[in-house]
Amino acid sequence: MSRRPLVREVPPTTWFFRHPRYMRYMAREVTSLFIGAYCLLLVVAMQRLSAGPVAWQGFLDALRGPGAIIFHLLAMAAAFYHAGTWFNATQKAMPLQIGEEFVNGSYISGAHYLVWAVLSVAVLFFAGVF
Amino acid sequence: MKERLVQLEVLRYNPDTDTEAHFQRYEVMCQEEWVVLDALNKIKADIDPTLNYRWSCHMAVCGSCGMMINGEPKLSCHAFLRSYEGVIRVEPLAHFPVERDLVTAPDDFMEKLKRVKPYVITKQKKPIEEGEYKQTPAQLMKFRQYSMCINCMLCYAACPEYGLTPHFVGPAALTLAHRYNLDSRDEGRKERMEVVATKEGVWECTFVGACSEVCPAHVDPASALQQLKIVGSIDWIVEHLLPGGKP
Numbered sequence: 001m002s003r004r005p006l007v008r009e010v011p012p013t014t015w016f017f018r019h020p021r022y023m024r025y026m027a028r029e030v031t032s033l034f035i036g037a038y039c040l041l042l043v044v045a046m047q048r049l050s051a052g053p054v055a056w057q058g059f060l061d062a063l064r065g066p067g068a069i070i071f072h073l074l075a076m077a078a079a080f081y082h083a084g085t086w087f088n089a090t091q092k093a094m095p096l097q098i099g100e101e102f103v104n105g106s107y108i109s110g111a112h113y114l115v116w117a118v119l120s121v122a123v124l125f126f127a128g129v130f
Numbered sequence: 131m132k133e134r135l136v137q138l139e140v141l142r143y144n145p146d147t148d149t150e151a152h153f154q155r156y157e158v159m160c161q162e163e164w165v166v167l168d169a170l171n172k173i174k175a176d177i178d179p180t181l182n183y184r185w186s187c188h189m190a191v192c193g194s195c196g197m198m199i200n201g202e203p204k205l206s207c208h209a210f211l212r213s214y215e216g217v218i219r220v221e222p223l224a225h226f227p228v229e230r231d232l233v234t235a236p237d238d239f240m241e242k243l244k245r246v247k248p249y250v251i252t253k254q255k256k257p258i259e260e261g262e263y264k265q266t267p268a269q270l271m272k273f274r275q276y277s278m279c280i281n282c283m284l285c286y287a288a289c290p291e292y293g294l295t296p297h298f299v300g301p302a303a304l305t306l307a308h309r310y311n312l313d314s315r316d317e318g319r320k321e322r323m324e325v326v327a328t329k330e331g332v333w334e335c336t337f338v339g340a341c342s343e344v345c346p347a348h349v350d351p352a353s354a355l356q357q358l359k360i361v362g363s364i365d366w367i368v369e370h371l372l373p374g375g376k377p
Contacts, residue, residue: 004145005227005235010293019201022290025338089337092353093360100268 028085034078037071087112132162136169136211140181141221143228151228153219154178160211166220167195167206170232183232190346193282196223197232203287203344223287225296239283242299245325246307251318269314276309276354278347285341285351291334298334299325301341301351308354311361327362335359 016022048059062068090112091105124130136158143151156173167185174181185195188207195206198221200214211218226234256263285301292298307326311319326332335355342352 003229005229006143006145006148006151007227008151008224010225010290012294015290015293019340021340021343022338025290025336025340029336089356092342092350093356095353095357097268097272100271102271 028082031078031082034075035082038075038079083116087116133159134162134211136160137217138166138169138173139217139219140170140173140232141228142181142231145230155217162212164211165207166197166199166204166209166211166218169211169218170206170220181232182230191280193280196282196284196287197221198224198287203284205282205284205346208346223283225287225289225293226283234283236283238296239281239286239300239303242303243281243306246299246303247318247322247325248303248306248310250310250313250316251321252315253317263315265314272314273309273312276305276312276349279306279309279349279351280347282346284344284346288340288344290338290340291336295334297330299331301335301355302349304332304335304358305349305351305354308358311358323362323365326358327365332358332362 016026045059048055063072087109091108094108095105096103096108138156138158139153140156141151142148142154156177158169158172158177160169160172167188170181170183171185174183183195183197183206185207186192187194190205190208193205196203197206198204198219199206199209200219201221203223206220220232222228222232222234226236226238229235250263252263279302281302283302286292289298289301292300304326307322310316311322332355335352337352337356339352341355342350345351
């Protein structure tokens, strides 16, 4: 009897099609592209702002185009999903033990959602939305 | 007692004669409350004695009978036939070399388990006369969940990182490292972190979270690994950014 173990390779580029949980993971990772693209947009915005009022107005006009609006909607959806997965992870990464008991994880994630909501309202307030 | 005819498609591989694995279909009369392991035992007893697989306790404690059942890592003693419809596909645990049929080679996992030193390390042994190492219930609760691992390797079969980059130390071994790091009696954290806080260690984990979803003992390895990332980061900051800092 010989020992000749069979190695079954994992397909390096298509492995995530094998299970819905891997697809969910990839969806989470792909949201980073939108977050990254939005960060680039902010950098461009600052550059346009420093270039003077005409350049800034041109940038604002460009944002009103349908392509820019679709991008913003997609980026916002990606940001919500990304933030949600991150906040849901906090209860795993930062468990809180009081005495012999652990605080229910939903409180830890919930606290992050709450801070997110408060900060968002503050940003909107300082931006003059209300 | 209610019975039904169950069809199983089992991966077969004989290292003496085969160059590739193939599936073999079996039809076997099973009782309604049976698990996949019972069906395999029935096949081996009545139909095909050449079928190879591991099992021992038949009660989800020993961790021996892990297999891919319809593509999902499961303990076959914990996978009820009534949960499946149609043909049930049974394969050896993914990401491990197949020794024969459903038997995999766990050597890589065993080597990684050794590397993380999954035992209490003390700098100085106490003489027996000084009594036991005491621990409060709160200190026990800190790591108790992570001590429930049964080394079944389902988390490795679920982890795509391990499948793609086999040098990854992996969920169960890292979780056990964390379990001992959290133990109030232990003084071996520094030794373990040399293995844990590395590229091959916890930083290879991208938090797919599959390990926790398949764990039959509800250990939640993903949480242990995320906590280890925080510990590793704090150690790095202390060592590199604080004057005279030692983690």
